[in-house]
Amino acid sequence: MQFIPPVSKNRIVSTFPKCYNPQACLQMKEDWSAEAKLAFKDRATRQHGSKMSKVVVVGDLNVGKTCLINRFCKDVFDRDYKATIGVDFEIVRFELSGLPFSLQIWDTAGQEKFKCIAAAYYRGAQVIVAVFDMTDIKTLEHTKQWLIEALNENEPNSCFIFLVGTKRDLMSPEECRRTERDAVKMAEEINAEFWSVSSKTGENVQQFFFRVAALAFEDSVVKGAELCSGTARIGDVIKVDHTSVRSEVKAERKSCC
Numbered sequence: 001m002q003f004i005p006p007v008s009k010n011r012i013v014s015t016f017p018k019c020y021n022p023q024a025c026l027q028m029k030e031d032w033s034a035e036a037k038l039a040f041k042d043r044a045t046r047q048h049g050s051k052m053s054k055v056v057v058v059g060d061l062n063v064g065k066t067c068l069i070n071r072f073c074k075d076v077f078d079r080d081y082k083a084t085i086g087v088d089f090e091i092v093r094f095e096l097s098g099l100p101f102s103l104q105i106w107d108t109a110g111q112e113k114f115k116c117i118a119a120a121y122y123r124g125a126q127v128i129v130a131v132f133d134m135t136d137i138k139t140l141e142h143t144k145q146w147l148i149e150a151l152n153e154n155e156p157n158s159c160f161i162f163l164v165g166t167k168r169d170l171m172s173p174e175e176c177r178r179t180e181r182d183a184v185k186m187a188e189e190i191n192a193e194f195w196s197v198s199s200k201t202g203e204n205v206q207q208f209f210f211r212v213a214a215l216a217f218e219d220s221v222v223k224g225a226e227l228c229s230g231t232a233r234i235g236d237v238i239k240v241d242h243t244s245v246r247s248e249v250k251a252e253r254k255s256c257c
């Protein structure tokens with residue numbers, strides 16, 4: 001396994017929605033000439049290289065962090081609870097707009113006794129995912145504290161924040177609606193984007209991680225373009241279009257650890 005240190009993020013470039021906004025990704029402008037598209041790709045590849053973004057997943061014990069990651073990275077679901085000890089991580093490779101991009105997804109332990117080990121890995125996160133169990137409402141309240149601790153280790157305004165409710169499959173439609181209402185309020189409070197998922201059935205899991213990848217990738221490319229010596233303005237490069245990123249994301253998964 002090769003460990004590639006995560007790149008620290010200094011600021012958020014794109015406007016971050018308060019709750020799920022299905023439109024955000026990077027796309028070259030349709031009306032660009034073939035040469036302009038090629039030049040953009042070349043430049044972005046040079047700046048971007050095989051860019052990796054760090055995603056840190058936090059939340060109470062037993063809320064389903066490991067299952068969420070495993071459903072996406074390995075397409076498996078384990079009914080038996082095995083506590084995460086300290087931290088673990090997976091690397092997922094994508095191809096976005098023809099460019100290589102990776103997410104390094106850190107699974108942290110929810111148990112109090114492992115907290116100090118896990119906290120050592122919060123630094124350099126580009127994305128923080130605060131997870132709660134939809135069947136256990138107090139875990140939603142606790143996401144605030146998890147978030148505070150994760151943000152403490154990072155530059156102010158430097159992370160995209162997601163709030164994810166798991167175990168959707170265990171809820172009746174009415175319970176689900178009620179919990180989602182509470183979660184949207186919490187998401188607004190913590191300036192996060194809310195998703196409700198089921199790792200058991202897989203509902204929304206892939207869509208959620210594709211969204212994470214799209215935002216992290218867009219942010220990396222915008223920063224790269226800003227560094228570039230004036231050949232492209234940001235407005236020329238970024239266009240919001242979620243559908244195209246979804247269809248262009250080709251996940252080549254590589255497990256580590």
Ligand SMILES: Nc1nc2c(ncn2[C@@H]2O[C@H](COP(=O)(O)OP(=O)(O)OP(=O)(O)O)[C@@H](O)[C@H]2O)c(=O)[nH]1
Pocket residue numbers: 059060061062063064065066067068078079080081082083084085108109110111166167168169170197198199200201
């Ligand atoms: N029905 C259902 N069960 C789930 C879901 N996600 C997780 N679980 C179950 O919840 C339990 C805890 O899941 P984990 O993913 O191990 O929890 P965790 O948050 O990683 O726990 P720690 O490692 O202690 O922090 C396991 O028994 C899972 O099978 C889900 O979406 N639906």
